[in-house]
Amino acid sequence: MVDLSVKIGDFEMANPVMPASGTFSPEMAQVIDINRLGATMTKTVSRELRDGNPPPRVAEVECGMINCIGLPGKGIDYFLTELMPEYLQFSPPLIVSVTSTTEADFAAMARDVTVPGVKALEINISCPTRDPNGGNFALHAEHTAETVRGVRAATDLPIFVKLSPNAGDVVGIARAAEEAGADALTVANTILSMRIDTHSFKPSLGFKTGGMSGPAVKPIIMRMVYQISKAVSIPIIGCGGIVKAEDVVEYMLAGASAVQIGYASFRNPTAMISIIGDLEEWCDRRGIARVSDLTGAVQDDMETDTYIAAAAGI
Amino acid sequence: MVDLSVKIGDFEMANPVMPASGTFSPEMAQVIDINRLGATMTKTVSRELRDGNPPPRVAEVECGMINCIGLPGKGIDYFLTELMPEYLQFSPPLIVSVTSTTEADFAAMARDVTVPGVKALEINISCPTRDPNGGNFALHAEHTAETVRGVRAATDLPIFVKLSPNAGDVVGIARAAEEAGADALTVANTILSMRIDTHSFKPSLGFKTGGMSGPAVKPIIMRMVYQISKAVSIPIIGCGGIVKAEDVVEYMLAGASAVQIGYASFRNPTAMISIIGDLEEWCDRRGIARVSDLTGAVQDDMETDTYIAAAAGI
Amino acid sequence: MTGMANTVFSSRAHIVGGDNTADHAPKAPVEEALTTVLANDWINDEYKHLVVTASPKSLAARPGQFFHWLCPSPDEGDLWLRRPQSIYRVDRERERLEFLYKCVGRGTNGAATLKPDDKFNMVGPLGVGFSLQPDWKDVIVLGRGVGLATLAPISQMIAENNVSATVILSARSPELAMSGDLFEKAGADVVTVTDTDGTSAVENVESIIEDRVAHGRADAFFTCGSNRLFMLMKRLGTKHGIPGQVAMEQIMACGLGPCYVCVRTFVIGGEKTLKRVCIDGPVFDMQEAMGW
């Protein structure tokens, strides 16, 4: 039987599967046994009450969806007093996702949520549904570094920095986050996208643009995980388009230590639980002793000579 | 009956559908009537012979494919003497796609292909399969501008600049291309992606990474067309993931004057011809007199108040 | 399958119809279940009536609750989000669920392709349904269009609780005035008003309601499916101090609460607030809900 446990630095998980922020809440207990997840993850918490964006907030596209939720929430005080206890009913370690609009407040937010029960922070500097220009601090290495530095100084909890796939130089930004003290990188948030309804001629989303998630984005984020894992030495959490156990394996081969799942839970609320079971079976079939052995295990010493490669068997 | 003709600046097409570079050759005459296309487009031409990348050169993914062809070709001399005559057998106006590794040679290439029979140039500054860092000059506004300026000085032909979706600030780069003298923008090339075979643990592509195309990328490129069309006043050619007439309509609503089709021709070699027919039918059904009226016709004066939008009917 | 190298989907697929439905949380009230289609017939030009097998969990569905359907594709593409459909009838004896749905787009047209014996993946029962207060002895149910499907299980609720009802079914034409049979069986006083004969005009509906109110036969209001009729009921509710419930719609993703896709605006104590249709509703207090 495979050992499914993984570590993201000092953060330990019974298996590599956790929900992606904004796609999970304790309300999922209506349909799944939350205690079977590797970790739990809050919706991103902001300082103040935010209404979020005008509906429609979702559009179906080929191979996924676009959302423009816009980080609604009742603010950090409500979170700490009302929502935290809900999350803490469950045994997996809790990660709190926070965001802010200034670097100083990001640090303050991190300090405010550094309370018993919270096992790690995810710093959401990459939400494209708040800023249609595609994702906040994570678009620039300097802003990323400054934000992470502030957060690092404010808390001793493990800091996972959630990067933006809308950045041009995602590797440089990953390096900046590492240097500034990130313990791990979540790769990545959603990709800024759009759909126009050819019947009504209107954007399908109330906010016009939104973030795409689901299988469509997987090859793009896979490439980012691979590139970043070659450039940094901190762990990576792969996130984007996972719908089956092989997708988890693929992200781990590319360099991820754990994964997050969002869209799949909308299509199949039981997806995370099934994927954990399938992953176990997959590893057992392949004779893999520890799932963590998959991390970075891609065999990428490819033939570089075109003539030689083009003379090889298929 | 709808008037399907469109103009990209002074470049006139009988209908808005043309093939995307690298997915078309006169060999398509084996299966379709090329004269029914809005334009023809060459594979990107380089100065010298290029072998291209090691196979495997294609990987199937959800909603599309990743390629790492690597711009093979026999060089510009062979193109001009041997291939051009093949293209010129057909009546639609011919666009020649060129690339180079230096700004100076880009201009020289443009001069060299400014010959009778060629009706426009597409400047491919964005191929992610040559440079795994994701796409050459089009990743930076300055490089884009310098390249386009050089080309502008070298030819009087209409210049279409093919942008990279891997750039962080694609709108800024679009503006730079416009200012430097581009006549139109092709939005966009493929998105740098990766697949790892969970059976062999190897990258599925010989070049490890490659460019994704097909329906998966459409919402991302749609957003770019929309954003860019708000920022520039030159025409846009939409390219990415078109598989049906409604996709053409969607790109035109977002701001495109014409479109390019790649992947769909692999899945259905007759796709472009069918789409032209379906587009005509679609317009007739909607009572649209000129297909060009669709360009930028998105109705995006959305309600911005969340409470009002959330009280509206669906 | 042999030698599945290079596969995109190679394990048990967690996708349309895939049997991803082992009981993942025995104590949870909601399940993702693979039902078997028993019937899926047109009842008029626009609506189909779907009957599927039901597990004990789904048979606990209350009136006004809904199921989230993973519809098969109606075309060459695929569907990537579920579609909410409220329960039309819970047949506890024969262990069946029934739905009445209008074919309007890809999801519902995909559902329309289902044939007996097909498997159909649905999540439910979801949301907060209609409820009766002990002192409600005679109520008014007013619906139109798709709303008639959502209101239908109120017939079961009133029958079980020995409540009388006036049920006003509004429709473009008589054949679209669905659910009347269920309410008649439940002993309700069914009034059908149609556009065809002009009886569906708001003034006429208003006078029917006012008549029941005048006779003390309106302890509560229930409505769904028409903004015009909702606004009427809300106004009459305010005027006469009659409580009411309305079933609302919104485009959904998760259907379970986490995603905040399905918000609508409510006014509570003069303050605007957003609530999620999937978990805070779909049935809401009529006075807090806003017209749409």
Add this chain to the structure above:
Amino acid sequence: MTGMANTVFSSRAHIVGGDNTADHAPKAPVEEALTTVLANDWINDEYKHLVVTASPKSLAARPGQFFHWLCPSPDEGDLWLRRPQSIYRVDRERERLEFLYKCVGRGTNGAATLKPDDKFNMVGPLGVGFSLQPDWKDVIVLGRGVGLATLAPISQMIAENNVSATVILSARSPELAMSGDLFEKAGADVVTVTDTDGTSAVENVESIIEDRVAHGRADAFFTCGSNRLFMLMKRLGTKHGIPGQVAMEQIMACGLGPCYVCVRTFVIGGEKTLKRVCIDGPVFDMQEAMGW
């Protein structure tokens, strides 16, 4: 379908099985055609035999040419690229095409789900096939595995051209030595060699070939399916100055020439060069081809 707002695919879909196959270029030799499946049966544990209806264009297929299949999905995902399959038999009388394919991955396992009367979209006939030169009167055909399917239509070619042949079928076990019947009907001298009885060893095959060469019964060589056997034939071809043809494989996208996905390395006049399997081949000069 009614009211198709918000649809992802709403027009005639240009996707698997979609009827996108009106004759788009009457004078073109290749077509995208929606065939009808007549039979699709297992012939052993690994291979299926597919028979489909054929149009005049596809009936013009030559031995060694291939068709590009848009396979249905074997699972909950979709297939996004076609799969090449060489023609096994062209039945011009009954207007049918036959294929022999090994089920190895998603595409072929998807094809394996086809049932009689199903529609199946394929593009073809594609590529350069085998050819006979007028002075070839007695040839040797050597194949193994999937290669036997590709070589099979040579039986039609030799019969039509009154050419004699020795056909060496190499296989793991006798039941995998396919196509022998077709060659026997064409009057060829069929020799089956298998791993089971050890006769498939290169030395044995070499001695069979040398024997035919010694008897002047080897005007040309044809091979497909095994690198080991290809290398043997190439060596013997060089040694005795016998021309030959080999059918090659490569992963494909377009199947028509434009995309340059399907390149393989060839050596022509000592220079390495890349050729496209789909349009420059799949049948190549044996001396120019490289082992794989």
